Amino acid sequence: MAETLGSYLLLSSALFAVGLFGVLLRRNLVAMLIGVELMLNAVIINLVAFARFAGADPGNGQVFALFVIGVAAAEAAVGLSIILTVFKARGAISVDRLEELSG
């Protein structure tokens, strides 16, 4: 596969789709969180690729990617702690147990 922008985008799109489906279909809360992380990773690939191929300044995209990585870390921390409280309250981390609030 040639090193073109297209191939990177293909990869990132696939990754994004995998992440998205993970979020939409997995029942486990942690798995859903991982899905979100995958989506963020797809974005990172996008950013870096765009910076490399289309950007005026490659550093710009890389900085952006670093920020995203930082946010992703925060996300994992916050997410896991919330999952923890859910687990304490419900004794399970399946999304099926989170259907009490409706209407």
Added chain:
Amino acid sequence: MAWLDSHLLTSILLCPVIGLALTALIPASRTGAIKLSAAIVSGISCALSILLWQRFDPSTSRLQFTERMEWLPDLGITYIVGIDGLSLPMVLLTGIVFFTGVLTMWELENRVKEYFAFTMALVAGVFGVFISQDLFFLFLFYELAVLPMYLLIAIWGSTRREYAAMKLTLFLLAGSALLFPALIGLSHYSGLNTFDLTLLSDANTDWGGMGIIIFLFLYLGFGVLAGIFPFHTWSPVGHVAAPTAVSMLHAGVLMKLGSYGVLRVGMQVMPEEMVRWAPLIAALAVCNILYGAFVALGQTDLKYVIGYSSVSHMGVVMLGLATMSAAGISGAVFQMFAHGIMTALFFSSIGHIYDHTHTREISRLGGLFTTMPRASTVFIIAGMAGIGVPCLASFWAELLVFIAAVKKWPLAGALAIFGLVVSALFVLRVVQRSFFGPERDDWKDMPDMGNFMATPRVILAAVLLLFGFAPFLMLDQLAASVDALVQVLEASP
């Protein structure tokens, strides 16, 4: 005096606002003081509206007592108040009904402070509509008048009050849903980016395809408040549920906002559309007259009878407007005034009766004339006005409207006149069953109106008689403005 002249309208508008502030400041436990302040404030605004009437120059159709203040020029909003012959009677009407309404509720004991506060807000809205010459303010006051009604009915009302209050409010706001695009559309499609009514009506805009839609929206939106058929069912229900003075304000003044809106905005700004839609308006008006009268005939509750009679009488107003002739429009405005006073009188009488007998079932009442001659006389006078007996204000109004209607649409005119017979039927039926006949033991010891409580009723009856004997007092004030409007209408294709 000069200062007052140039700020008379704003002063009238401020009266209830000041009243609201006063009411808010007086502690709730001091009901006497609250009532007194309400009476004083309403008395002053009534006196000011009489002063306005007296200082009005009937020879011109231009706006008088105008005050202008830039508000939001970018959005075309200006604070403009001013009156012409068409709004003058409405201001006077509001002043009178406001004052008498406050007096009528003198014996109120439940949540006095809130009651008068809401009343003041309502009246401020009503005054505002009648004097505003800018659509933004007109609509602002229009909406302001509606909401206090909800609380007034829901809190102090009787039969099915919460349902009635909600129904009333939703109906009126559904009308507003049409008014929003229509009113703003007037400014937009005229290309003037102004809400100044005078500018809009002088512009002779060609509305194109939007004209039809906007006019119909205006007609229906305002018309709901005037109780046009078939959007009238909120009105009797509301009347029935409302406490006495609120019924007075509701039927007496609030319903006039609707017809006034059609007149002021619909007819004045879009005369050519009015010409186009007049037959429809007339047809619905005749429906109102006859249908309202027949439904009134079938009611068993005293207030429902009067509620539907209002539906019928507002039909006369709309019919008069639809004729687009001097006699018809004068008659319509006169009828708005007369009907306002008349229904206020009706409800003030029924209020007294209900307060003491705790029933409004026609079949349960009877022989009241013997027990409560004053309350009964009040009702009978209002009833006579309702069926167009001469020497009472509404006679002239109906006379003019019907002649004008016969001229334009003979059949509609004839049907409308037939409505008078049906009106006579339902009024006399009530008089016969509830007031005449042998005295009932249940009501034997019921007190009649005292001198104080009779005062507001006497004022209202006197107004009816005054304008009944001297219709020229009213017609002369109207003439110039009506003529100007008729000329505009006649000039429209």
Added chain:
Amino acid sequence: MSLSQWGLLTIGAPLVTFVLFLLGVGRRPTLTVALSLTTAALACAGTWAMAITLPEAGYQATTPWAATADFSIHLGIRLTGLSTAMGLVVGTIHLLVQLYSLGYMATDPAQARYFAVLSLFASAMLSVVYAADLIQTFIAWELVGLSSYLLIGFWNFKPSAAQAAKKAFIMTRFGDLGLFLGLALLMLNMPVEAGGARNLLIALILEAVANNDLAGNLFGYDQHTVIGLLLLCGIVGKSAQFPLHSWLPDAMEGPTPVSALLHSATMVAAGVYLFALLQPLFLASSITSTVALGIASFTAVMAAGVAMVNPDMKRVLAWSSISQLSFMLMGLAAGSEVAGFFHLVTHAGFKCLLFLSAGIFIHLAHSGDLTEIGRKVGSRSRAASLGLLVGAASLAGVPAMAGFMSKEVILAQLHQPGYEGFYWLALLGSAMTAYYATRMAAVILRSDSAAVSHHRDTEQTKQEVDHDSNHQGGLADSIMAMTVVGLALVTLGLGWLGPQLAGHLGLDAELVAIDWDSMGVGLAVTALLAGGGLAWYDYGRTGAYREGFLSGLPAIEAMLKDGWHMDRCWRWVSDKIIAGLTLSALFIDRRAIDRSIDGVADGARSGGVLAASLQSGRLQWYLSLTLAVLAVALILLEWK
């Protein structure tokens, strides 16, 4: 005093009484009564003054009262021979009735209200008479209706009185529907005046009729016909002609003096007067005048028939009034300018007399039943007997009596080619009149105390009697008696005033002269003898059966006693048509309109539940939904 001041005084004085009553004077009955009598006297004086000083050319004074750009309405007085003569009758009778009431109502607790409304009644009627503008006439006409409503229902604690009052108002209102429409059309077709406005000044209307300005088509018919027929509706209602007559007998629920006033000079007379006033307009269309004649002649016979069998004195008189009013209308519709009006004047006298006498009888007998009166009172009350005799003779048409003189003029007018049918009907009516008049007099005056009443009192008579039983006698009685005697004397002479009346109207005295040798008089006398003789045979002669010959025909008698079932017809209209319309309107209101509107509200609420169900609680469903909506939006955008 100028004529306009007199006019103002005449119409205004009684009105002042009423207004003062409303303003609180009513709390002092004596004062109100005194005021009422004074103003009645003033009004009466005014009517005389105007009649006497009336200039040759008539007099008119108006002031604009309500004007818009297209129509103007005036108030004012218009004095002509007709109006001043009518005013005279009204003013005088009113004064007499007030005097009589002084006795009759002496003990009623609501005396003040009675006198005040009576004053309003007179004022309104005088306004009808003197009005210069037809709208003014209409206003006053309605006020006459209103005050008669209040008077008929004076004892409103009686359900029957309340019912009767309502009936009177509604039925006349029904006629007024046409009147109003007629007025409106007339207004719209009047020539435009200088200012661009139209008006309905009577003088102008008559001028327009004379100039043929009103010729033209309206709805495909001649304008005169359409307008005339519509106006006629009002007259039919007010003057109690078929089919709107049935309110009048019930109107007996009011106090007797009210009946006297209502039947003689006011209310019912207003209709005839209006016809006389606008006679040229009605005569301008042959259709209208023929319809009027037809209605009148039919009513004359029909009502007389009922009067022949009715057991109640006041009801007999009421049906007689209906019949006599028809005679007046016949005369006017046949084209005579004076005949009908002359009869109106004489009828006012003798009918008032009869009612006032009836008041005394009923008061003494405590019953309104003819037989009962005869048994209990008979000829013992001299004043009443005198009044009854004079009145009945006049009514029956005994030659030289007032009623004969005026009716003869009508018959003479009808006795022309083209009117044969109406003439014979009128003669038949005369004979029937003679029958019931004689019957009434005979039953009362030639009573056999032993005879047992077969008739039960009607409910309302009982209650009126209850009222009367409060009477203290004495002064009150003598006032009543004096009034009756005075009126009887006047009535005796009234028939000979025809030439004066014609002169006053500006007409040739010939018009009212009676050709004593003519066949007409012969036929009239024959009719009188036939009717009167038959009644005498049935009731008067010694040993009479005291049963009308009609009792031999039970079916007809029953129908007559029920007033030709007209009440039933009207009840059918009210129960079936009006109630039907009411019920269907109610049905539409509740079921169709209100329910569909509530349906919209319910729909919104269900929509709310539906919308809230999107919030299912499942997180992944939310996310999918969001993405789906975004995708749809993007596809739509692309597709656009």
Added chain:
Amino acid sequence: MSGIYLRFLPELGLLGLALVLFFIAVGPGQEADEREPADSRRKRLIRAAIAGDRVALVGGGVVLILAILAVRQAGPLFFGAYRVALFSQVIKIILAAGLFFNIWLAQEAQSLAPRERPELMLFLSLSTLGMMMLVSADELISFYVALEIAAYSLYILVPLTRGHGDHNEAAFKYFLYGAATSAVALFGMSILFGLAGSSSIPQIATALSANPSTLAVTALLLTLGGVFFKLAVFPFHFWAPDVYQTTSHSVAAFIAGTSKVGAVAALLRLLLMGLSLDQLYWLLGALALLSMSYGNLAALAQRDFKRLLAYSGVAQGGYILLGLAALDSAAYAAASYYAIAYLALMLLCFLVVIELGRTRHGVRADGSTDNSLPIDALGGLYSRSPWLALALMIGLLGLAGVPPTAGFSGKWFLFKAILDQGGFWWVLIAGINNTIAVYYYLVVLKAAYVTPAADGATAIETSLWPRALTLSVGLGVVVLGIAPQIIMPTLQAAVSAMIGS
């Protein structure tokens, strides 16, 4: 002080406040000491909590003053990544005011454990800081980071209550939904970045208008989705009802009011910087109408007041979005005006919620609180506390668009703006929606004013502060409604300046 600090003054103030609060939150004494008796520990924690409350209140006031002082500042910062202009400064004043009132309302919040109250104040400040930066961000990176700062503080705040159970569920849904949407938005941003070759928003805007391809529209829409989530418009609203209902009243108040204003401002700014395409007219308009219709209808079915407010917020967001859809400076000014009015009205409503919550439940035996508030619980409010009833009335009527409140004028301006762009029928639909909305607002009002108090319900003592808040905010809403010219010209100027630059 140099210009740079002046320009950054409100943010600096907020940062300082956050630092102080941070030290109170994690400072000495917060951690458990086994030897200390429970009672004395509790007292100490309460003392710290109250200290935190007061510090936050004072700090909030200071920030508000700083924001007002900095209103005239303008110019770029941080090498073009950040820009201060009249628009951003006005919004910052509003945000600071919102924060200040929120802190005021949250004083001695009952539904949080004392130990968590300083944290509440801390994260409120941080979230506000995020939003302030959001309206000045000129660069995708700073925009994204600001967005996440604002969001993450709230993710933490939502479960920070001693409510029982449900708030965890809401918190997770809120968090995951937010994270997923922000990932999607970020994906959009990355494409924008790729299309323009730069992360500077003005440059992206230029590139977009030069080549409005499908991809560009898609990317833009995805990016806006991140803000829509904060604004909670349909179909990004799903988290809102759950969060409002279950989290502590103080946090719900912040999310419902201040946070939404921040979102509106962010959206406005994106549009103002030219990041808009003509297609957005239809897109935003459709979303707006959907949002208001859905929100209003769903609100009809609600029994819980806070949940109802959430749905009504969805609808209100729709109105604002409708104004934005006009893509016109008058409309942007109208939308800002409406957002301000909305913030004030929400404050009034939540004042009632919080005050009522204070007396209604107290703390349960197990230490948890019930954070929901059934409408029935408002019964007889007029007799229990006329002040709260008044506040509720003004708030609800304002939301219902009844004059003389700013809610009415705001709707009028919005509708006028959209109609001037040819949206006659949109206005009609919006008007009909308004009618539906009045129904449920009146149902609440009815409970407060018409229904008598339940047996045993006692009067609510309202202290001076709530009264002052009622009076000041209520009066402000009314004055603003009658005399919108007090702020409208400023808003118009701010918007025009932004477009002009």
